[in-house]
Amino acid sequence: MTVTSDHATRLSSFYEQALDSLGLEDPTLYGLLNDELGRQRQTLALVASCSPVTPAALLAEGSIFANVTAEGYPGRRFHAGCVNVDQVERLAVERAKKAFGARYANVQPHTASTANQVVMMSLLRPGDPILGLDLDAGGHLSHGASVNISGRVFAAHSYGLGPDGLIDYEELRAKALAHRPRLIIAGTTAYPRTIDWAAFRAVADEVGAFLLADITHIAGLVVAGLHPSPIPHAHVVTTCTHKQLYGPRGGLILLGESADMRLPDGRTLEQTMQSGLFPLIQGAPVVNSIAAKAYAIGAASTPAFAETMSRVRVLAAGLAEHLMLRGVRVISSGTDNHIVVADVRTSFDITGVNAEKALEECGILVNKNRIVGDVHSARVTSGVRFGSNSMAARRFDADDLAEVAELVVEILAATADTSDTTYVLDSAVRAHAQRRVQQICHRRPIAGY
Numbered sequence: 163m164t165v166t167s168d169h170a171t172r173l174s175s176f177y178e179q180a181l182d183s184l185g186l187e188d189p190t191l192y193g194l195l196n197d198e199l200g201r202q203r204q205t206l207a208l209v210a211s212c213s214p215v216t217p218a219a220l221l222a223e224g225s226i227f228a229n230v231t232a233e234g235y236p237g238r239r240f241h242a243g244c245v246n247v248d249q250v251e252r253l254a255v256e257r258a259k260k261a262f263g264a265r266y267a268n269v270q271p272h273t274a275s276t277a278n279q280v281v282m283m284s285l286l287r288p289g290d291p292i293l294g295l296d297l298d299a300g301g302h303l304s305h306g307a308s309v310n311i312s313g314r315v316f317a318a319h320s321y322g323l324g325p326d327g328l329i330d331y332e333e334l335r336a337k338a339l340a341h342r343p344r345l346i347i348a349g350t351t352a353y354p355r356t357i358d359w360a361a362f363r364a365v366a367d368e369v370g371a372f373l374l375a376d377i378t379h380i381a382g383l384v385v386a387g388l389h390p391s392p393i394p395h396a397h398v399v400t401t402c403t404h405k406q407l408y409g410p411r412g413g414l415i416l417l418g419e420s421a422d423m424r425l426p427d428g429r430t431l432e433q434t435m436q437s438g439l440f441p442l443i444q445g446a447p448v449v450n451s452i453a454a455k456a457y458a459i460g461a462a463s464t465p466a467f468a469e470t471m472s473r474v475r476v477l478a479a480g481l482a483e484h485l486m487l488r489g490v491r492v493i494s495s496g497t498d499n500h501i502v503v504a505d506v507r508t509s510f511d512i513t514g515v516n517a518e519k520a521l522e523e524c525g526i527l528v529n530k531n532r533i534v535g536d537v538h539s540a541r542v543t544s545g546v547r548f549g550s551n552s553m554a555a556r557r558f559d560a561d562d563l564a565e566v567a568e569l570v571v572e573i574l575a576a577t578a579d580t581s582d583t584t585y586v587l588d589s590a591v592r593a594h595a596q597r598r599v600q601q602i603c604h605r606r607p608i609a610g611y
């Protein structure tokens with residue numbers, strides 16, 4: 163459809179009015195939105211699990227599709243008024259299938275954690291054994307952590323990393339043979355290396371388990387062909403749309419050839435995922451979020467996105483190099499994706515939480531992260547996780563990156579713990595770093611912000 167001036171006028175007058183009424187009717191919230199825009203413009207977000215959502219996707223998410231209740235799937239809704247939302251959902255599904263080379267896509271999951279629940283609750287029975295990467299090794303809560311529903315409902319076991327910081331596939335196999343899981347989860351949140359999907363599938367086949375690949379952190383690299391795709395290997399693939407697809411907060415479920423696989427009850431895996439999402443786990447979908455997913459997934463199939471993903475990898479590899487050259491211990495001595503995990507306890511004799519806070523004071527945002535063998539709790543930690551998604555969106559070049567790496571090391575070297583959660587930061591270093599971060603943010607604005 164071409165965007166006629168009539169369409170454009172209708173939408174822009176709608177949003178202009180909405181902005182005016184927000185300012186008039188709720189100046190407090192309006193002020194907070196303005197403050198947040200300023201904060202995002204003036205800080206460098208190196209948190210690996212976020213990225214700036216493309217403004218057009220934000221607009222779609224804030225759209226009038228929010229007004230429609232649409233339980234069910236396109237053409238089979240439980241409510242009237244779904245003529246346009248059916249088209250939106252079909253568009254998102256087709257774009258997701260194309261982008262990921264999938265046979266089936268479900269675009270309704272509210273989050274990737276919900277998508278994982280759908281997979282587990284529809285394929286397993288309570289008490290069944292599952293096997294996921296240990297949280298401290300870079301796994302995820304929804305992969306069987308004891309504090310998560312996945313660890314409460316199922317008998318969760320974990321595998322870890324070898325001394326080289328890489329997934330220990332021998333240990334994975336040994337654990338699988340010992341625990342005979344019904345589901346193996348290959349997915350990470352703080353793992354900087356390439357995942358060998360075929361090795362996972364071989365272990366899953368050996369013990370008769372389903373394989374779930376949760377590619378939440380690397381979905382963009384997978385779409386761009388810069389990380390191998392799990393679609394040919396995993397029975398089910400899940401992801402979120404906001405970490406590396408620059409889209410709205412939400413999830414996807416994807417199937418490859420496995421879509422037609424028959425389960426013991428005679429239903430296909432595709433049918434099982436459809437009913438596992440609705441009505442088993444969720445009710446009505448968030449249609450405005452699906453509209454934003456449609457936009458973001460469409461944008462992810464363009465050459466411009468592939469270029470951004472290539473920058474994501476180059477910047478992360480460069481950051482790891484810079485840090486190691488300056489004597490910082492980087493887990494697995496580098497990265498293949500957007501993530502760099504640094505051991506700040508060994509490198510700077512400070513805790514992860516103090517490193518996070520000291521960097522934040524200077525306008526650089528990261529997150530504390532436990533590392534293998536960590537002596538500290540998740541609220542303190544010995545590590546820090548960096549990510550390059552936002553730097554790539556700001557179109558950082560090698561000089562920008564070198565400057566940020568230098569600042570990070572300067573700040574952490576000037577930080578001293580006064581307890582596990584309190585510290586002092588040299589005031590001259592703070593002032594200098596704050597000034598330079600402001601200059602970088604000004605020089606490299608987030609596109610459209």
Ligand code: DSN
Nearest residue numbers: 210211302351352529
């Ligand atoms: N999974 C958490 C992370 O990676 O930071 C939050 O999305």
